[in-house]
Amino acid sequence: MATPKPQMTIADLNQFFDDAFDTPRGYEVVRIEQDRLRIRQSVETLMLRPGGTVSGPTLMALADAAAYALILAHIGPVALAVTSSLTISFLRKPQPVDVVADAEFLKLGRKLAVVDVRLRSDGMADPIAQAVVTYALPSTPPLGPLPDSA
Amino acid sequence: MATPKPQMTIADLNQFFDDAFDTPRGYEVVRIEQDRLRIRQSVETLMLRPGGTVSGPTLMALADAAAYALILAHIGPVALAVTSSLTISFLRKPQPVDVVADAEFLKLGRKLAVVDVRLRSDGMADPIAQAVVTYALPSTPPLGPLPDSA
Amino acid sequence: MATPKPQMTIADLNQFFDDAFDTPRGYEVVRIEQDRLRIRQSVETLMLRPGGTVSGPTLMALADAAAYALILAHIGPVALAVTSSLTISFLRKPQPVDVVADAEFLKLGRKLAVVDVRLRSDGMADPIAQAVVTYALPSTPPLGPLPDSA
Amino acid sequence: MATPKPQMTIADLNQFFDDAFDTPRGYEVVRIEQDRLRIRQSVETLMLRPGGTVSGPTLMALADAAAYALILAHIGPVALAVTSSLTISFLRKPQPVDVVADAEFLKLGRKLAVVDVRLRSDGMADPIAQAVVTYALPSTPPLGPLPDSA
Numbered sequence: 005m006a007t008p009k010p011q012m013t014i015a016d017l018n019q020f021f022d023d024a025f026d027t028p029r030g031y032e033v034v035r036i037e038q039d040r041l042r043i044r045q046s047v048e049t050l051m052l053r054p055g056g057t058v059s060g061p062t063l064m065a066l067a068d069a070a071a072y073a074l075i076l077a078h079i080g081p082v083a084l085a086v087t088s089s090l091t092i093s094f095l096r097k098p099q100p101v102d103v104v105a106d107a108e109f110l111k112l113g114r115k116l117a118v119v120d121v122r123l124r125s126d127g128m129a130d131p132i133a134q135a136v137v138t139y140a141l142p143s144t145p146p147l148g149p150l151p152d153s154a
Numbered sequence: 155m156a157t158p159k160p161q162m163t164i165a166d167l168n169q170f171f172d173d174a175f176d177t178p179r180g181y182e183v184v185r186i187e188q189d190r191l192r193i194r195q196s197v198e199t200l201m202l203r204p205g206g207t208v209s210g211p212t213l214m215a216l217a218d219a220a221a222y223a224l225i226l227a228h229i230g231p232v233a234l235a236v237t238s239s240l241t242i243s244f245l246r247k248p249q250p251v252d253v254v255a256d257a258e259f260l261k262l263g264r265k266l267a268v269v270d271v272r273l274r275s276d277g278m279a280d281p282i283a284q285a286v287v288t289y290a291l292p293s294t295p296p297l298g299p300l301p302d303s304a
Numbered sequence: 305m306a307t308p309k310p311q312m313t314i315a316d317l318n319q320f321f322d323d324a325f326d327t328p329r330g331y332e333v334v335r336i337e338q339d340r341l342r343i344r345q346s347v348e349t350l351m352l353r354p355g356g357t358v359s360g361p362t363l364m365a366l367a368d369a370a371a372y373a374l375i376l377a378h379i380g381p382v383a384l385a386v387t388s389s390l391t392i393s394f395l396r397k398p399q400p401v402d403v404v405a406d407a408e409f410l411k412l413g414r415k416l417a418v419v420d421v422r423l424r425s426d427g428m429a430d431p432i433a434q435a436v437v438t439y440a441l442p443s444t445p446p447l448g449p450l451p452d453s454a
Numbered sequence: 455m456a457t458p459k460p461q462m463t464i465a466d467l468n469q470f471f472d473d474a475f476d477t478p479r480g481y482e483v484v485r486i487e488q489d490r491l492r493i494r495q496s497v498e499t500l501m502l503r504p505g506g507t508v509s510g511p512t513l514m515a516l517a518d519a520a521a522y523a524l525i526l527a528h529i530g531p532v533a534l535a536v537t538s539s540l541t542i543s544f545l546r547k548p549q550p551v552d553v554v555a556d557a558e559f560l561k562l563g564r565k566l567a568v569v570d571v572r573l574r575s576d577g578m579a580d581p582i583a584q585a586v587v588t589y590a591l592p593s594t595p596p597l598g599p600l601p602d603s604a
Contacts, residue, residue, distance in 0.1 A: 005580050060237045061215035068210055087210045088416070089438065091241040091391060091541045093568050093586060095561040110584050111545040115415065115440070116388070118543050120570075120584065130455050134560050134570065136543060136586065138389065140415070155430050238566070239588065241391045241541060243418050243436060245411040260434050261395040265565065265590075266538070268393050270420075270434065280305050284410050284420065286393060286436065288539065290565070360537045361515035368510055387510045391541040 007112045010036050010077045017073055020081050031066060031105075033073050039109045041074040044126070047102050056100035063103070063123055063133050064092055070105035071119035071137035078112060084142040088116065092135040099125035103132070115141055157262045160186050160227045167223055170231050181216060181255075183223050189259045191224040194276070197252050206250035213253070213273055213283050214242055220255035221269035221287035228262060234292040238266065242285040249275035253282070265291055307412045310336050310377045317373055320381050331366060331405075333373050339409045341374040344426070347402050356400035363403070363423055363433050364392055370405035371419035371437035378412060384442040388416065392435040399425035403432070415441055457562045460486050460527045467523055470531050481516060481555075483523050489559045491524040494576070497552050506550035513553070513573055513583050514542055520555035521569035521587035528562060534592040538566065542585040549575035553582070565591055 012020070017033045030049035035042035045066055050058050068087055075085055104126050110118040121135040162170070167183045180199035185192035195216055200208050218237055225235055254276050260268040271285040312320070317333045330349035335342035345366055350358050368387055375385055404426055410418040421435040462470070467483045480499035485492035495516055500508050518537055525535050554576050560568040571585040 060218055060240070061211065064214045064218075064240065065211035068214075087244055089241070089243045089389065090210070090214065091239070091586065093239045093560065093588070094237055095568060110543065110581060118545060118584070131560060134568070134586065136541065136584065138543070239539065241436065243410065243438070245418060260393065260431060268395060268434070281410060284418070284436065286391065286434065288393070360518055360540070361511065364514045364518075364540065365511035368514075387544055389541070389543045390510070390514065391539070393539045394537055 005039060005109060005112065007039055007109060008078055009038060011080045012036070012077045016081075017077055020076065021073075029069070031069055033077075036077050039078075039112075041070065041077055041107050043070045043073055043105050043107075045103045045105075047100060050103065058098035058100075058103060058132075060092075060094060063094070063098070064090065064135070066103060066105050067092055067121040067123060067133065067135035068137055070107035070121050071117075071135075071139060074107040074109065074119055075112070075117050075139055075141070078109075079141070082142055085117070085139045088138040088140045090135060090137045092133055094133050096130055096132045098132045099128065102126040107137075110136070113141075115143070117141060155189060155259060155262065157189055157259055158228055159188060161230045162186070162227045166231075167227055170226065171223075179219070181219055183227075186227050189228075189262075191220065191227055191257050193220045193223055193255050193257075195253045195255075197250060200253065208248035208250075208253060208282075210242075210244060213244070213248070214240065214285070216253060216255050217242055217271040217273060217283065217285035218287055220257040220271050221267075221285075221289060224257040224259065224269055225262070225267050225289055225291070228259075229291070232292055235267070235289045238288040238290045240285060240287045242283055244283050246280055246282045248282045249278065252276040257287075260286070263291075265293070267291060305339060305409060305412065307339055307409060308378055309338060311380045312336070312377045316381075317377055320376065321373075329369070331369055333377075336377050339378075339412075341370065341377055341407050343370045343373055343405050343407075345403045345405075347400060350403065358398035358400075358403060358432075360392075360394060363394070363398070364390065364435070366403060366405050367392055367421040367423060367433065367435035368437055370407035370421050371417075371435075371439060374407040374409065374419055375412070375417050375439055375441070378409075379441070382442055385417070385439045388438040388440045390435060390437045392433055394433050396430055396432045398432045399428065402426040407437075410436070413441075415443070417441060455489060455559060455562065457489055457559060458528055459488060461530045462486070462527045466531075467527055470526065471523075479519070481519055483527075486527050489528075489562075491520065491527055491557050493520045493523055493555050493557075495553045495555075497550060500553065508548035508553060508582075510542075510544060513544070513548070514540065514585070516553060516555050517542055517571040517573060517583065517585035518587055520557035520571050521567075521585075521589060524557040524559065524569055525562070525567050525589055525591070528559075529591070532592055535567070535589045538588040538590045540585060540587045542583055544583050546580055546582045548582045549578065552576040557587075560586070563591075565593070567591060 031045040181195040331345040
């Protein structure tokens with residue numbers, strides 16, 4: 005796609021999330037590429053259910069966060085992007101390990117971004133869940149690259 | 155629909171959730187009717203975002219919980235029902251007040267239950283979000299009414 | 305909701321569809337109310353499958369058409385509204401009779417309209433399918449009421 | 455995934471669809487691989503809208519057909535698989551050329567199959583639409599490989 009190159013580094017994004025949210029976020033951005041991004045949530049923060057599985061709401065929150073991080077990485081720290089809709093299919097029982105979420109643009113338009121997210125138990129090939137997340141983008145232009153001091 | 159009558163009372167259901175989850179759940183079942191159920195999450199437990207709004211993941215978790223509670227209320231405390239898919243549309247900015255979630259069966263089949271959920275800021279007419287939640291039901295028969303001691 | 309009153313009559317809308325599409329559309333707008341609209345597709349045009357049932361794609365097309373008609377009825381004949389996403393749950397086997405689709409606004413915003421659609425086999429209480437349809441609205445202002453000659 | 459190997463050839467599948475439907479289907483299965491399948495609908499059968507674009511309902515029908523063909527290719531000609539839900543995001547304006555739909559399993563379980571479908575205007579890299587299609591599978595075992603005479 006003719007999407008802009010990523011404008012934020014991994015460190016930029018993790019710092020942005022640290023600053024934006026009061027509560028610990030649980031996940032870390034671990035990879036940024038053109039049109040793609042990966043976040044990881046450690047098993048220690050997953051609040052496992054009895055039986056060692058991961059709750060559906062935890063996976064939904066992670067899918068939403070991965071899509072948001074992908075968008076910010078590419079358009080800059082525009083805090084006003086808001087989730088417009090999210091569809092998630094739960095596919096397999098999560099294992100009691102870290103969860104990795106891979107987000108990829110289906111579209112990055114002027115008004116809407118549509119992101120495919122695959123969630124996997126760390127080290128497994130088959131996804132535990134798949135989500136399509138749509139964000140409404142603010143009509144103001146993106147802020148551009150972060151200043152050096154950010 | 156030819157769905158069974160509710161098999162659990164409001165007190166039954168809230169007790170079931172208290173027993174099933176270690177962490178405080180935040181919401182209360184406040185109404186059970188044929189094919190419908192309402193839960194409410196108090197503003198104190200909503201972890202408001204800066205600006206007083208409610209996060210998307212909080213609303214997703216609440217929609218999932220309302221669907222789960224509706225199913226349990228009608229088929230009995232079958233803990234093995236699992237979310238199969240969830241689609242949510244975010245419609246309006248939540249207000250800094252309690253959130254009320256109204257769940258209603260679109261279908262209660264043998265294998266799948268499909269539930270429509272409308273979320274509203276308390277006292278408002280227009281929904282802040284709408285969700286369709288699909289649960290896979292266990293193939294074992296429901297447990298029937300709770301014993302008196304439950 | 306503070307949506308505008310319907311700006312088109314049933315006759316206006318059916319005429320608009322007659323003019324806009326080369327092929328016969330199969331369905332008729334049969335009711336317009338504030339925030340709601342009903343269309344009906346006759347069993348003769350439903351291209352029944354063997355066994356007398358209605359195909360999934362026919363129901364998807366009907367859900368999309370009902371949402372489109374609802375939007376046009378309220379904002380005027382703005383042909384440029386385009387479907388942004390559609391989620392449909394198939395709930396029950398259709399009967400070999402007319403299908404009735406009831407569309408209702410979840411939201412009519414400036415950029416997006418989100419519509420709930422329930423499809424029923426004529427005369428049945430339980431829906432055969434439920435859809436949520438999102439339309440992107442053109443940024444140009446609506447055309448206003450149709451002139452008398454339209 | 456540990457899905458079975460495809461059990462039907464391209465010719466098997468196209469013949470099955472010829473036999474199963476009275477009306478010409480418009481699309482051809484053109485590729486079958488492990489967990490993946492491609493169908494193509496020629497521009498001549500697409501019933502282009504004014505302006506040369508392809509209608510949303512045509513794309514929804516094509517996404518549903520691609521998922522169905524993928525399932526049949528892997529479990530054998532079990533005509534009783536039925537669409538349970540479909541979510542489609544419309545991403546870009548289709549071009550007046552053939553449409554190619556690539557279906558891939560997210561999951562092939564005993565009761566449910568979940569399929570990701572990407573639709574592209576022939577020769578373009580970016581998808582015009584993306585769909586997630588869920589099929590309920592019949593509880594009877596698959597028929598096994600087609601006999602030689604099929």
